[in-house]
Amino acid sequence: MRLILQRVPLLVILLAAISLAVFMLAQQLPGDPAFIAAGGGDATPEMIAHARERLGLDRPGWVRYLYYMRNALQGDFGRSMVNGKPVIEDIRKFWPASLELALAAIAISAAAGIPLGVLSAVHAGRWLDRLITPGSVFLGSMPIFWLGLMAVLVFYRLLDLLPAAGRLSVSTAPPATVTGLYLADALLARDAAVFGDALRHLILPASILSVISLAMITRVTRAAMLDILHEDYLRTARAKGVPESRVVLKHALRNASVPILTVVGLQLGQLIGGVVITETIFSWPGLGLYAVTAVENQDYPALMAFTLVTTVVYVLINLLVDLLYPLLNPQVRA
Amino acid sequence: MRLRRLLGGGPSVLGAAAVLVVAGVMTLAPQLFTSRDPNAIVFMERLEAPSLAHPFGTDENGRDLWARVVYGAQPTLTAAVALILISLVVGSLAGLVIGYAGRRADEVLMRVTEFFLAFPQIVWALAIASVIGRGLVVCVLALSLTWWAQYARLMRAQVLVYKEREFILASRALGQRAWWILLRHLLPNCFSPVLVKATIDVSLAILLLAALSFLGVGAQPPMPEWGAMVTIGRKYLLDYPWYATFPGLAIFVVVLAFNILGERVRDALDPASKIYVRS
Numbered sequence: 001m002r003l004i005l006q007r008v009p010l011l012v013i014l015l016a017a018i019s020l021a022v023f024m025l026a027q028q029l030p031g032d033p034a035f036i037a038a039g040g041g042d043a044t045p046e047m048i049a050h051a052r053e054r055l056g057l058d059r060p061g062w063v064r065y066l067y068y069m070r071n072a073l074q075g076d077f078g079r080s081m082v083n084g085k086p087v088i089e090d091i092r093k094f095w096p097a098s099l100e101l102a103l104a105a106i107a108i109s110a111a112a113g114i115p116l117g118v119l120s121a122v123h124a125g126r127w128l129d130r131l132i133t134p135g136s137v138f139l140g141s142m143p144i145f146w147l148g149l150m151a152v153l154v155f156y157r158l159l160d161l162l163p164a165a166g167r168l169s170v171s172t173a174p175p176a177t178v179t180g181l182y183l184a185d186a187l188l189a190r191d192a193a194v195f196g197d198a199l200r201h202l203i204l205p206a207s208i209l210s211v212i213s214l215a216m217i218t219r220v221t222r223a224a225m226l227d228i229l230h231e232d233y234l235r236t237a238r239a240k241g242v243p244e245s246r247v248v249l250k251h252a253l254r255n256a257s258v259p260i261l262t263v264v265g266l267q268l269g270q271l272i273g274g275v276v277i278t279e280t281i282f283s284w285p286g287l288g289l290y291a292v293t294a295v296e297n298q299d300y301p302a303l304m305a306f307t308l309v310t311t312v313v314y315v316l317i318n319l320l321v322d323l324l325y326p327l328l329n330p331q332v333r334a
Numbered sequence: 335m336r337l338r339r340l341l342g343g344g345p346s347v348l349g350a351a352a353v354l355v356v357a358g359v360m361t362l363a364p365q366l367f368t369s370r371d372p373n374a375i376v377f378m379e380r381l382e383a384p385s386l387a388h389p390f391g392t393d394e395n396g397r398d399l400w401a402r403v404v405y406g407a408q409p410t411l412t413a414a415v416a417l418i419l420i421s422l423v424v425g426s427l428a429g430l431v432i433g434y435a436g437r438r439a440d441e442v443l444m445r446v447t448e449f450f451l452a453f454p455q456i457v458w459a460l461a462i463a464s465v466i467g468r469g470l471v472v473c474v475l476a477l478s479l480t481w482w483a484q485y486a487r488l489m490r491a492q493v494l495v496y497k498e499r500e501f502i503l504a505s506r507a508l509g510q511r512a513w514w515i516l517l518r519h520l521l522p523n524c525f526s527p528v529l530v531k532a533t534i535d536v537s538l539a540i541l542l543l544a545a546l547s548f549l550g551v552g553a554q555p556p557m558p559e560w561g562a563m564v565t566i567g568r569k570y571l572l573d574y575p576w577y578a579t580f581p582g583l584a585i586f587v588v589v590l591a592f593n594i595l596g597e598r599v600r601d602a603l604d605p606a607s608k609i610y611v612r613s
Binding site (some may be wrong): 010014017018021022025026028029134137138140141142143144145146147149150152153157269270272273276277280281291292295296298300303304306307310311314315318 | 346445448449452453454455456457458460461462464465466537541542544545548549550551561564567568571572575578579582583585586589590593594597
C-alpha cells in the first residue's frame with residue numbers, strides 16, 4: 001500500500017509528460033485549425049482571426065497546453081476529421097473489440113505457453129524439450145502480419161474453415177451489450193448461435209496475436225522452472241514420497257509463478273502494438289484498425305487521441321505489473 | 335577460442351550463419367543474385383505465378399519478385415542495423431554516464447529513461463511518422479527514440495556493478511580523468527550484455543520496421559522493402575498468394591537466423607544465462 005502511494009506522484013508526472021509529448025507532436029501537424037474552424041476556403045482574414053481567438057490559439061504555448069489538458073481530462077479529444085463526431089465516441093465504440101482480442105490472445109498464450117514451458121523444463125534436454133524450445137524460437141521469429149496472411153490463406157482460402165474478417169458474420173446481429181465483449185455478452189444472453197459465430201471469428205486473430213507472447217511466455221516459464229527444479233526443498237518433497245506431478249505443479253510451479261506472471265503482464269502491454277497489426281489484417285473493428293484508418297485518412301485528432309489513450313493504458317499496465325511483483329514475492333518488499 | 339564455441343553448435347548455427355552471410359552479400363551486392371531489374375515494368379507479365387523465368391512470380395506491374403526480394407534486402411536490413419546501431423551508441427554512452435554519475439544525477443536521469451521507455455513503440459512510430467512524414471528514415475529515428483533507453487538502462491546496470499571494483503578505484507586514485515576511466519576501463523568490461531542484446535534486437539528491429547512498412551508508414555512504394563511488399567501482396571492474397579508469401583518468408587528466415595545466432599552469442603559471452611543445457 002505504501003508502495004502505491006510512493007508511485008502515485010511519479011505516475012502523475014509521467015502521465016503529464018506523456019500528454020505534453022502528444023501535445024508537442026500535435027503542434028507539428030500541418031494545417032491551421034483556425035483556418036479550418038473558420039470555414040476553410042471561404043474564410044476572410046477577420047473570420048480566421050476571430051476563430052483563432054475563440055479557439056484560444058493566439059495564446060502562448062503553455063496556455064494552449066493547459067487547455068488541451070483540461071479538455072483531455074474531461075474526455076474531449078476534438079472531433080474526427082472524417083466523420084465530424086467527437087473522437088471520444090469512436091474510442092468508446094471501438095475499444096471493447098480490442099479488449100476482447102487482447103484478452104483472448106493473452107489467455108491463449110498463457111494457457112499454451114505455461115504448460116509448454118513446464119513440460120520443456122521437466123524434460124530438459126530430451127526430445128520434448130528439443131522440440132518445444134527451438135519451436136518457440138521458430139514461432140517467435142515470424143512476422144505476425146505475414147503469419148496472419150498465411151493463416152488466412154490456409155484456414156479461409158484452402159480449408160474454408162474460419163472466416164477472415166470482422167467479429168461476426170454479416171447476417172448475424174451482435175448480442176445485447178453488457179460488457180462489449182461479444183463472447184461474454186452472448187453467454188449472458190444464452191445465445192449459442194451468436195456465441196459460436198463470434199468464437200469462429202475470434203479464433204484466428206486471437207491465435208495470431210498470441211504467437212509472440214506464446215514464445216516469450218514459454219521461454220520464461222522454462223527458465224524459471226529450470227532454476228527451481230533443482231532446489232533442495234523439491235528434493236525433500238521427492239524423498240518424502242510426494243508424486244512427481246505434485247512436486248512439479250504444486251511446489252515448483254507455484255514458486256516459479258512470480259516471473260511467469262510478471263512476463264504475462266508485460267506481454268499484455270506489448271500486445272498493444274500487435275493489436276494494431278492483427279486488427280488491420282482481419283478487419284477487426286477495434287482501436288487498432290481505427291488508428292490505421294485515421295493514419296490513412298490523415299484524421300489527426302483521432303490519431304493523437306489514440307496515441308494518448310494507448311500510451312496511458314500501456315503505462316498503467318506496466319505500473320500494475322511493477323506493483324504486483326512485491327505483492328507476490330515477499331523477499332522484494334522494500 | 336570464443337569463436338569456436340560460437341560456431342560449434344551443429345547444423346542450426348551453421349545454417350543461420352550461412353543465411354546471414356547470404357543476406358549480407360545480398361544487401362551489399364544485389365546484382366550477384368539476379369540479372370533482372372527490380373523496377374522493370376512489363377505489364378504483359380503481371381501477376382504471373384512462380385516459374386523458371388520468374389522464381390517468385392511477378393507483381394502487379396510485371397516486375398520480377400525474386401529480383402525485388404533480392405534488392406529489398408538492402409532497405410530492410412540496413413534500416414534495422416542502423417536503428418540498433420543508433421540506439422546502441424546513444425544508449426550505451428548515456429548509460430555509461432548515468433551509471434558513473436553520483437546518486438542524485440542517477441535518480442534524475444533514470445526518470446528520464448523511464449519516460450522514454452513509457453511509450454509503446456509501434457504506436458508512437460505510427461504517430462510520429464504520420465505527422466512528420468512517412469518513410470524508413472523517420473521510422474528508424476522514431477523507434478530509436480524509445481530504443482536507446484533500453485540500452486542506457488542495461489549499460490547503467492553494468493556500470494553500477496563495475497564502478498566499485500578495485501581497478502576502477504585504483505584508476506581514480508591515480509587521478510585519471512573520469513571520461514578516460516569510462517571509455518578505457520568501464521566500456522570494454524560492460525559491453526558484453528549490450529552486444530548480446532544488440533544481436534537479438536536486430537531481429538526485433540527487422541520485424542518492427544517491416545510491420546511499420548506493412549501499416550503504410552515505413553518504406554514507401556516503389557521501394558522493395560520486404561514488409562511493404564507484403565502489404566501490397568495482401569491486396570492480391572487470395573488469388574495470387576505467392577506475392578505476399580515470399581517477401582514475408584524472407585523476413586522470417588533472416589529473423590530466425592539472427593535469433594539463432596543471437597542465442598549463440600549469448601551462450602558464448604555469458605554462459606551463466608544459458609537456458610538450453612546441452613546434454
